[in-house]
Amino acid sequence: MKAKEYKIGKLNCRFWSGEAGLPLLVVLDEPEYRARPEIFLDERFQERHPCALLWVQSEEDLTEWEQGRDLRTLLFELEQETDGCRRYLVGGAAAWAIGSRFPRLFAGVLALGGRGDPYAARNMKFTPVWAFGQGEPEDRKVPAAPKYLAAAIRTCGGQCVRYTNVPEGDVWSACFGNDAVVDWLFRQDRKNAFEVTYLCPGLFRIDDYFTSSAYLVCGTERALLIDTGLGEGDLPALIESLTPLPVEVAVTHPHEDHMAQAHCFPKTWLHRRDIESMERNRRQMEEVFGRTLAPAPKAEQFCPLEDGTVIDLGGGVQLEAVELGGHTPNSVVFIDRAHKSIFTGDAIGSGFIVLMICGRNEWRQVISHYKEELGRFMKRLPGLEDFAWYGGHFLQENGCDLDRQEDYLSGQSSYYLPISGGIIRDMKELCERLLSGEISEEKILTEPGHYCEHKSAGMIFRLTD
Secondary structure, eight states, X not given: OEEEEEEETTEEEEEEEOSTTEEEEEEEOOTTSOOOTHHHHSHHHHHHSOOEEEEEEESSOTTSHHHHHHHHHHHHHHTTTEEEEEEEEEESHHHHHHHHHOGGGOSEEEEESXXXXXXXXXXXXXXXXXXXXXXXXXXXXXXXXXXXXXHHHHTTTOOSEEEEEOOSSOHHHHHHTOHHHHHHHHHOOGGGOOEEEEEETTEEEEEOTXXXXXXXXXXXXOEXXXXXXXXXXXXXXXXXXXXXXXXXXXXXXXXXXXXXXXXXSSOEEEEHHHHHTHHHHHHHHHHHHOSOOXXXXXXXXXXXXXXXXXXXXXXXXXEEEEEOOSSSTTOEEEEETTTTEEEEETBTBSSSOEEEEEOTTTHHHHHHHHHHHHHHHHTTGGGTXXXXXXXXXXXXXXXXXXXXXXXXXXXXXXXXXXXXXXXXXXXXXHHHHHHHTSSOXXXXXXXXXXXXXXXXXXXXXXXXX
16 A cells, blocks of 8 residues: 655644545544554555554644644545544543544544543534543543443434543453444444434434435424435434324425435425436536435326415414525425524525526526526515524525534534524625626626625535536
């Protein structure tokens, strides 16, 4: 395997890799154990678990924020060479610190001893963690011992944390002398993981590895899953664990990251024009996003909706579909007055930008249509200002910079923009500035990024020609 040296901040790293797209094992060289990189480069290990290896050493304490931040930046740089959904962290105290700050970076964590903050460790509620410690904790102090850190994750609802006591010897040998531990680690894959957030009675948010957000709304007679995201785990089983009610799907717009698993449910509500043009839309999406799509629901599974369609879930829970085309021509927003919630998909972005997909000669037509739709929706705003607005990628309220999206977990955020009626108004004004020429055509057609903004509204154009 080829080795490269990386120096970033106080970190000194060595990266071994073979073919592109392998899982990445990130090993932190810490004083709690005698780390040995040759174990992972051994032919037997590589035959059983082919992977790239990043060996991390630091001139300063690896538990400090700066070292974790620099490691995160390096991992994003290496994402083009490795499988970003199968990235594994091995370490002691620094594994607890880094895993707690950036839990979505890792498909699994092996914590070999070390102490950490139990309250921060709860950020790993949805991250598979196998912790190793020695003996019973003898104090109540923070940083806490590994056994207490595992308990902290369990008591906030974490269901994928394990703890093993090592009565004698060292934790490194106990861990890597056991094929079952390493086999467990390499089975973890973020593509199969979901994060479930309870919002209020009868309402859940479900996030996947792609940061797509789906919403489960429950009435008394049935439940509605608004979008399905892009995750590859067993979504029907997850939904069944959240509600005993029969479940239907409602799709805000026919992009893969919002309806990849719609075919797994008996009924899918979708705008009637999107049903009619499904095959053409799917061909365009495969070209634009460069990926093979999941199967679409069968014709008999579709249920058409349009502006004003009401889906009644029983018990006074009704969702009204409102057209807000722009991101796609027939995007819809769902208004749930029982839960005082609005589900916007990608119609106005999720706190950063709205993506506009069109040809170079089509942008005026697309923006004119979007401006009209926004103006029509604005008439509804007086009755919606105290509603919660939920976008199709909830994490983007922290921005779209993947290198900064989890900064909020460490109190390091520098960006926050929740969706609101104000974005509707600002987005309409942005459309007007584009159409009037106040924002030049060159800015969106020729400048890098194809980006424009006005107040809280932003757009990025993805040109199809």
